[in-house]
Amino acid sequence: MSKKILANDGISPSGIKALEEAGFEVITTTVAQEQLVDFINGNEVVALLVRSATQVRKELIDSCPGLKLIGRGGVGMDNIDVTYAKDKGIHVINTPASSSESVAELVFAHLFGGVRFLYDANRNMPLEGDKNFKALKKNYGKGTELRGKTLGVLGFGRIGQATAKIALGIGMKVIYHDPFLEQATLSLSFYDDRTLDFAFTSISKEELLQSADFITLHVPAQKDYVIGKKELEIVKNGVGLVNAARGGVIDEVALIAAIDKGKVAFAGLDVFESEPSPEIQILMHPKISLSPHIGAATGEAQDRIGTELAEQIKSLLH
Ligand SMILES: NC(=O)c1ccc[n+]([C@@H]2O[C@H](COP(=O)([O-])OP(=O)(O)OC[C@H]3O[C@@H](n4cnc5c(N)ncnc54)[C@H](O)[C@@H]3O)[C@@H](O)[C@H]2O)c1
Secondary structure (H helix, E strand, C coil): CCCEEEECCCCCHHHHHHHHHCCCEEECCCCCHHHHHHHHHHCCEEEEEECCCCCECHHHHHHCCCCCEEEECCCCCCCECHHHHHHCCCEEEECCCCCHHHHHHHHHHHHHHHHCCHHHHHHHHHHHCCCCHHHHHHHCCCCCCCCCCEEEEECCCHHHHHHHHHHHHCCCEEEEECCCCCEEEEEEECCCCCEEEEEEECCCHHHHHHHCCEEEECCCCCCCCCECHHHHHHCCCCEEEEECCCCCCECHHHHHHHHHCCCEEEEEECCCCCCCCCCHHHHCCCCEEECCCCCCCCHHHHHHHHHHHHHHHHHHCC
């Protein structure tokens, strides 16, 4: 009998195919949290795959002795008691590399939209585009280009570097601050297989804040704000800020105050302090470009997540 895998928050068709070819049976039913234990035990599930919705806590781990592997399609494992599971001899895996390019492209969606006020034009064109075209044209008529400007990247890991590569590709200067990565070389690959290397050295956070025209955050969840009131006082006037990392790395109250003062020109947010119910002041703000935590939500990233999980499961459970 083939070993059963429950992909409770879904898995891409390519992931299912890879697992089925390796002889596993993949169940894609979404089982309600309170019925999970019975389902896993009743069906002799050996691997539980989740994204961010399903909670895999101590109680579930204790109640499912047949479980050999827990897999998170994506990066953050806040919904899994990782250490506890590992202590019990269960494999716990994730797919840290698969979504970097998708998150980086979303950052640029916010940046390109930000410098041309698209987030606000898209709110007002449906309401008054027919009657007030000329006034809207004037309102959104003072755009800027990204080319030639400086992008400051806070946190130069996988996503920070993927974002920096796009910036380099469109002619931006890149600076970064990362206390755990003194130097980095990025290799830019072009469609015709040519590559070009760029070398970087981390600069201090203060220097970055003072010299970047745009700042994007790519740090893991932290105890303290990475951008708070103090930091927003020293940024360049008219800076654009993007947070597609984790809610809580930017102080949203200080951010709104800085936007209202004109210190920050606009912000792009994919993640929120009070997710999944972001503050109304954030949602309604005319100078904030919004997306509902969709950084990794592309077909390509989900495909890579599926196949990356399948590769790891094949080698761990055979
Ligand atoms: N928006 C989305 O849908 C989405 C999707 C995937 C990941 N993420 C988030 O993106 C963030 C980055 O992910 P990653 O894969 O690049 O992680 P990573 O571990 O590859 O990189 C994080 C980098 O931040 C650095 N760092 C840590 N503390 C720092 C600090 N205080 N200041 C500056 N740098 C610091 C680390 O040294 C590391 O190089 C994470 O918070 C992750 O949860 C968001």
